[in-house]
Amino acid sequence: MMPLPSQSTQAPGEFLINGSLGIELTGYAEPRLERARQRFLDVLSRETGIPLWREAVVNKPNFTVHTEGPSLAVQRLGEDESYRLAISTSGVQLSAANPLGVLHGLQTFLLLVRVTPKGFGVPAITIEDKPRFPWRGLLIDSGHRFVRLPVIKRNLDAMEAVKLNVFHWRFSDDAGFHIESKRFPLLQEKASGGFYYTQEEVKEIIAYARDRGIRVVPEFDMPCHTASWFHAYPELGSGHIPGESSAMDPTRESTYEFLNGFIEEMADLFPDAYFHTGGDECDFHEWESNPRIQEYMRVHVIKDGAALQAEFTAKIQTIVAQNKKIMMGWDEVLLPGTPKEVVIQSWRGPKSLADAARNGNRGILSSGYYIDLNWSAAEHYAVDPLGDPSAASLTSEEKARVLGGEATMWTDIVSDENLDNRVWPRTAAIAERLWSAADVRDVDSMYRRLGVVSQKLGYYGVRHRLITEEMLERMSGDPNPVALRVLADVVQPPKGYERQQLRNFGDFTPMNRLDDAVPPESETARVFDDIARRIAAGKATPEDWQQAQTWLTLWRDNDARLQPLLARSFLTQDLVSVSRNLSEVATIGLQALDDLKHDRLVSADVRSQNIDFLNAAAKPQAVVLLMIAPSVETLVKATRSN
Amino acid sequence: MMPLPSQSTQAPGEFLINGSLGIELTGYAEPRLERARQRFLDVLSRETGIPLWREAVVNKPNFTVHTEGPSLAVQRLGEDESYRLAISTSGVQLSAANPLGVLHGLQTFLLLVRVTPKGFGVPAITIEDKPRFPWRGLLIDSGHRFVRLPVIKRNLDAMEAVKLNVFHWRFSDDAGFHIESKRFPLLQEKASGGFYYTQEEVKEIIAYARDRGIRVVPEFDMPCHTASWFHAYPELGSGHIPGESSAMDPTRESTYEFLNGFIEEMADLFPDAYFHTGGDECDFHEWESNPRIQEYMRVHVIKDGAALQAEFTAKIQTIVAQNKKIMMGWDEVLLPGTPKEVVIQSWRGPKSLADAARNGNRGILSSGYYIDLNWSAAEHYAVDPLGDPSAASLTSEEKARVLGGEATMWTDIVSDENLDNRVWPRTAAIAERLWSAADVRDVDSMYRRLGVVSQKLGYYGVRHRLITEEMLERMSGDPNPVALRVLADVVQPPKGYERQQLRNFGDFTPMNRLDDAVPPESETARVFDDIARRIAAGKATPEDWQQAQTWLTLWRDNDARLQPLLARSFLTQDLVSVSRNLSEVATIGLQALDDLKHDRLVSADVRSQNIDFLNAAAKPQAVVLLMIAPSVETLVKATRSN
Incomplete structure (x- = not known):
């Protein structure tokens, strides 16, 4: 199993899976649960070669899935994800407060299936399980490179398998802008290279993710890494020479008018409460060498590029908040005046996360989870969002501000073809770090179980192997x-x-x-x-x-x-x-x-x-x-x- | 290449495929051709790892695809499928009278791609190509077993790759009835086991096949192998005991009233000119042992079960013709009085095909192409629709009545999972037999090229390997x-x-x-x-x-x-x-x-x-x-x- 559950008790014997398996849904009902059952049966059929996808819905039930009530209409950070899975030699009982726990419990069962001398079976076991961190994400960067929908979908399937619950979807970078804007259609027309997600497709992915217990958090990186936007709207850029600018002009009112409209549109498209506006890696030289911007900084007593970005961030935060969203940004958005509400994503390390928590800001860790950098699973596995020495002195209230982490699949040097084998199976080790107890750290055990997960992911259609x-x-x-x-x-x-x-x-x-x-x-x-x-x-x-x-x-x-x-x-x-x-x-x-x-x-x-x-x-x-x-x-x- | 083209001339050198490939469509235009180009580029991208799917539409063209005019709104048997493909070291010119030839030419190009010390390339060659037989089919039997849509689709993709042009889709057998009828909904409700193709899905497959130059010919096997129908409409059956009958009752007027309505509905759903009503393997005992049917046979002076089936066939042929379709059936429907229009599908052997042709009936061969029987590719390859000694004496007019053949994927003992590896790659050898000249018979060459095709089919998403x-x-x-x-x-x-x-x-x-x-x-x-x-x-x-x-x-x-x-x-x-x-x-x-x-x-x-x-x-x-x-x-x- 991976991630390991928070509590489990094994009993002798096993539950055998054969053509007479029958699975019933009791309690609260909704179509999402029906679809989850069918998806579960599809994977179980592939794991066993038994055509359960046809039979298990009509057979006499020996596998009961009980859902107490609904989850929220828009999945919320920290919503109850717990479940109880009781497997005996004669039957299976899965129960959860809401569909999120049911989804997790079904995945746990699938990971337990193995072939034995007697047939396909799962060990008799009782599991009580819930996550350590509420934010367990995978970033896929559709900014550097347009990533086609089937790739996104099969990675969402794999995320469900290992209980990741946030798909951080990044849409723009210097290289391209890959989502449809109805208000500013020049963006996709001139900055996408012809490849972008329509809003219909985005809604399809959001629904696909919701079916799998996954939130979708969009990122539009600004004010830097935005060269592509200027193919469509050059006036947004701060550079002297059009086409050579990478940073937005934070001194023009028109920039904020544009972003106000854009963020309003996108905040409406993405139901999640969080909205990521990037903010990383500004090269301040572009601003500091521009006479007009220099003049603005002089008049407004802004001492350097960092301070200018802070002003930009504050204005964007206001716009995001006006659209009833909580702003997220990379390390750089955390400055003395940053509102406490803003969530920090740390690419610099767990120390800056601990600092943020002490400062009152919540945060998630991505430093150490950069799966594009070809680290070993063991190296990622060793990284803990609360692993910095300075985190030890955090109060429990401060610790709770460390929400979890995100593996980041930057696409600078990956293609649709090999993306799966960069993400999987290593990301399952990160998923365990974020779900399981902090003291689950045995590397040999991790690799043994990672091998099993890796094989199982093939049954979900992931192509890494x-x-x-x-x-x-x-x-x-x-x-x-x-x-x-x-x-x-x-x-x-x-x-x-x-x-x-x-x-x-x-x-x-x-x-x-x-x-x-x-x-x-x-x-x-x-x-x-x-x-x-x-x-x-x-x-x-x-x-x-x-x-x-x-x-x-x-x-x-x-x-x-x-x-x-x-x-x-x-x-x-x-x-x-x-x-x-x-x-x-x-x-x-x-x-x-x-x-x-x-x-x-x-x-x-x-x-x-x-x-x-x-x-x-x-x-x-x-x-x-x-x-x-x-x-x-x-x-x-x-x-x-x- | 497989199938081998009818004419080709190789020149020195090769055309290299790289990121600057540009492909333009000239002449007659329609969305199907645009889709064909994108599909071509998707496969070519997979073959090479070069992201041509993004680039080749906007690059300066060095690959011209010229279409002279449209093909028919409903693809017709014998429609022009020829194409000319001229590949030089500097460019590619593909031309055809209509989109069908273009589709074939694009596939030929894809099969020629290979890696060389200089890059991915295709040899400089000029090909003039057209098929030997106009009917080159694959039967997939969704009667014995419901075959899910993704399986159907990827097999259509593979059919396109090897220039097969008829998808014979069989929907019913004793075991099940797997298509939606709006007029007789009890059929899918009571006889499908819960799994059937909706009419929307059928239309989707017909469109998918048309995009690939493939006709869809439906089969509803009758009057035997029809036990499943009687779960819904027991009165159609001829047996004494409901649930133990496999044959329709050919003596009741109500049977023909039902079939009149059913065939009318299905003839409307499937645009193809041909409509297959099966007719194979009747066990006449069921009729001959039924007192009521015995009485009918006595009164109408029908000497045996075969004669009773002949009467049934004649009536069904009338209904099919009234719906402006041409009836097809298995060997058994060919009897002295069978109308010349009826097309015979031979599961008994090329001799019965030659006999039919002499009799004035057209026919296709399936005997020898039963890919469910685990023959070797060489054994299938040796079978020729005109290969029977008695075919040698046919006039050329009679020979033309032998339309081609069909590989048959019966699903008695195959699943969605392993169907691909039963069909491929061996069916490519049958496709060559039906497309290429009769004297293309070198088995070593066939196996060499079959290995290449087998690998290439992976790029189409076929899972056989x-x-x-x-x-x-x-x-x-x-x-x-x-x-x-x-x-x-x-x-x-x-x-x-x-x-x-x-x-x-x-x-x-x-x-x-x-x-x-x-x-x-x-x-x-x-x-x-x-x-x-x-x-x-x-x-x-x-x-x-x-x-x-x-x-x-x-x-x-x-x-x-x-x-x-x-x-x-x-x-x-x-x-x-x-x-x-x-x-x-x-x-x-x-x-x-x-x-x-x-x-x-x-x-x-x-x-x-x-x-x-x-x-x-x-x-x-x-x-x-x-x-x-x-x-x-x-x-x-x-x-x-x-």
């Missing part, structure tokens, strides 16, 4: 690219922003190379690293030794098979040295394994040469990292040297 | 079921109707076992068999020997890894002996390989024992066939014996 294979086939032109797969299995894209430095990414750059294809975290390399550490620590099992030997041999011999194929495709030509390195690293690894097995003394020179080679091989090549190099270094360093 | 892996993961509960995969790779479901005899299939039987999971034809076993034959014939290459050795070793050693896992799941428990057999067969194969390599004399006793074992191992076990057993027998038989 399919992408790599499809892209390797395309890269190689080979329907069964065995040797390329072996290489791909142990490389990763570089972490952080290094990838952008190693490769030129433009708006239309095809994302069809190896660093696009492989998941951000190599599972094989992770498992091999664990084995290498156990071997180095003298704690390895015979199976560990055998597995290390098998893998290293496979990797050593792979280059001979792969090398002749690489020249056939322009997408694999640059992998020549990566493939060779894999072979050489594995050769060193096999030698180290043998030295360790026989407790052999190794020449210090050879050892040091090998370590130098491994360090070099661990550096990015062809925009990928050979992840086994550091693990082999662990083995080499464990050998005895003279 | 994903299904096996997903089902193996589910069966084993293992996200990476390596050893089970090795076994699955060399087994097949039994051919013909043997599978139904080996396993009980009911309406709700889960299709989640190994025989459901594996494709009907094992590619590995096919390639291994080719190698074994070459080795036996003394024509093998060193690579052949090496590949045989590698595979046989893998198979021999697999049981040790797989056996401990099989007991963990109820879906793998019965594979114990199949896995053991694989190992033993491979051991015999390795020995034979070694004997052949060293030209060793083998004891006749051992040889004969081995052949006995291989024969036993080639028989179905756990409802699968171990496909390498006959190939190993080929090796054993090639050894020298004393």
Whole structure:
């Protein structure tokens, strides 16, 4: 299960799932619950291959879903999401105060299903569950890149599976403006590149999300990252030269007149109580170098760009509040005068969140949850919204102001095709951090359960597990690219922003190379690293030794098979040295394994040469990292040297 | 390419596909062509990873699509489907008389795309193409089993890819009636099990098919296979006991009144000129044992059940004709008095088609194209609608009455989940038989190109290549079921109707076992068999020997890894002996390989024992066939014996 529930008690035996499963809805009724049942049965049918989608609605019920009453017409932050799931060998009872808890409970059941010698079953267990944090989000950035609706939908499906409840939908950036405005249609006509969500489509997504217990919070980033808006309305920009401005002009009344109308329209379109106006990363030089803006600042005694942004933020906050919405913004909107109502989204770290809470502002954490940066699941998992040392001294009232967090899928260098494998399965680890108790921290357990969730998400239509294979086939032109797969299995894209430095990414750059294809975290390399550490620590099992030997041999011999194929495709030509390195690293690894097995003394020179080679091989090549190099270094360093 | 075009001339060089591709539509314009372009770009984007779906509409054109004029408002049998596709190193020109040819030409281009050292490209080539037969169909049987709309849609996508142009949609059988009737709503209310296509959905599919150059021909099978109808309207049935009748009562006037109304409604819903009323496999006992029907037959001097069906058919033909449709039926509707207009669909063989043509009736072939029977692609490929010896003597006018053929996907023992892997890729070989010249018959070439098409169909969203892996993961509960995969790779479901005899299939039987999971034809076993034959014939290459050795070793050693896992799941428990057999067969194969390599004399006793074992191992076990057993027998038989 992931996220782990707050309380559970296991009993002996299990509930078997077969063609006689019957599921009934009792208590409060609404069409959303009927749809949830059908969706549940669709996934359960895929998990088991039993056509329950046809049968389980008419069968005699042995699975009762009881809903006490309605949830609010617009899902509200902090609304009751608890549920109780009691599974015995003979039946299942799910109950919740409202449909939100029912949705969560159904997902918990689906994650418990597994095959056994007797059939498909779930263990007998009683679960009482509710979330630790009320705000558990995923940001998808449709500003940098238009993300098509099927991608959005299947990610909402996956969010439901792991109990995330906020879809933060970002619509604009310098690169584009991707939502229809009926009041200012030039925005989509001139700034979208032809691709934008119609308001009908937005409503469809809001309804789709509501069906899954997910709120939709829109973001329109301002006053910076707004170059695209100026294709439509150049007068909004502050730059001297049209087309070279990225920041709005915060000194003109007309800017606020425009934004007043725009925010009014969008506040009406999105029912959620929160409205995100961005506010991040202003380059103040644009304002500070503009004579007209300089003059305004002089007259109004505004000392610098930051102060000018503060004035802008205050005015926008007023507009947002007039539209009965609560403003959200990134770290930068938190300034001494910021109203207490404003919710801060921290990309800088948990410290600024603790500071905000102390200041009286609520906030959510995104620093540490940037899933575009190719961190490991373990690294994300270690980040806690209340994890900063300074948070320890918060009062419980202040702590309650830390609402949760959001994984952020920035789309600078991701495409519709590989987005799923950047988001999943790692975001499930973040979802657990935000739902489960703070002391749920066992990384091995997390990875074990993450593997199960990852497989299950396939039943929801998420494509993360399919992408790599499809892209390797395309890269190689080979329907069964065995040797390329072996290489791909142990490389990763570089972490952080290094990838952008190693490769030129433009708006239309095809994302069809190896660093696009492989998941951000190599599972094989992770498992091999664990084995290498156990071997180095003298704690390895015979199976560990055998597995290390098998893998290293496979990797050593792979280059001979792969090398002749690489020249056939322009997408694999640059992998020549990566493939060779894999072979050489594995050769060193096999030698180290043998030295360790026989407790052999190794020449210090050879050892040091090998370590130098491994360090070099661990550096990015062809925009990928050979992840086994550091693990082999662990083995080499464990050998005895003279 | 598949199907191979009627004429093509290749030139040196290739047309490279990159972000600057621009595609323009000239000549006759209609929204269907715009949609075809966008669909083309979507697939091309998936093939290349280049986001052409965003760019290629606005770029400067280097790919011109010229349409001379409209096609008919309702696509008609025999309408011009020809196109000309001229690809040079600098540009592409596609032209056609109407949108149907354009659709085909776009698909040809997509199948030509491949990765090269310089980029994605298509070879410079000029193609003039048109089909051999005007009727190239796929039957999907929504009668035995309701098939959900996404499955229908992605199969229509695949049909377009291989230029099939008739979707034969069968709605009813004894098991169910799965379409909405507004005149007789009890049909869907009482006979559908709750699952039926609304008329809106049917219209959606008709429009979807039209967009892809595909006609939709409905079938309502009568007067037999109609038990489901009687749940709603028992008076239609001829049986003594309600619920035990499968045949309509052809003696009551009320039957024809009902069918008159029903056919009128459905003829109105389906715009195609053809209307299929089934007519197959009547069990005349039901009529002949009914005293009331006996009496009717005596009074009207009807000598037997066949003659009674002939009377029924004639009356139905009149009703169909009154609704301005052309009746189609299975073999059985062809009788001495059958009107010449009636089109015969032959499930009995090409001879009855030739007979029909001689008789003046047009017909299509389905015998030999039953893709539910797990034949190999080569077996289907060998079947020609004009392939019967008696067809040779047909005049050209008579030959023209053989309109083409249809692959038939009967759904008795297939599910929404594995339907794609039963239909594809083998149906592409049938599509080539129906499109390409009669002398296109090279099986090796077919398999080579079929492999490419199979991979490409993934870009259309067809799931045939994903299904096996997903089902193996589910069966084993293992996200990476390596050893089970090795076994699955060399087994097949039994051919013909043997599978139904080996396993009980009911309406709700889960299709989640190994025989459901594996494709009907094992590619590995096919390639291994080719190698074994070459080795036996003394024509093998060193690579052949090496590949045989590698595979046989893998198979021999697999049981040790797989056996401990099989007991963990109820879906793998019965594979114990199949896995053991694989190992033993491979051991015999390795020995034979070694004997052949060293030209060793083998004891006749051992040889004969081995052949006995291989024969036993080639028989179905756990409802699968171990496909390498006959190939190993080929090796054993090639050894020298004393």
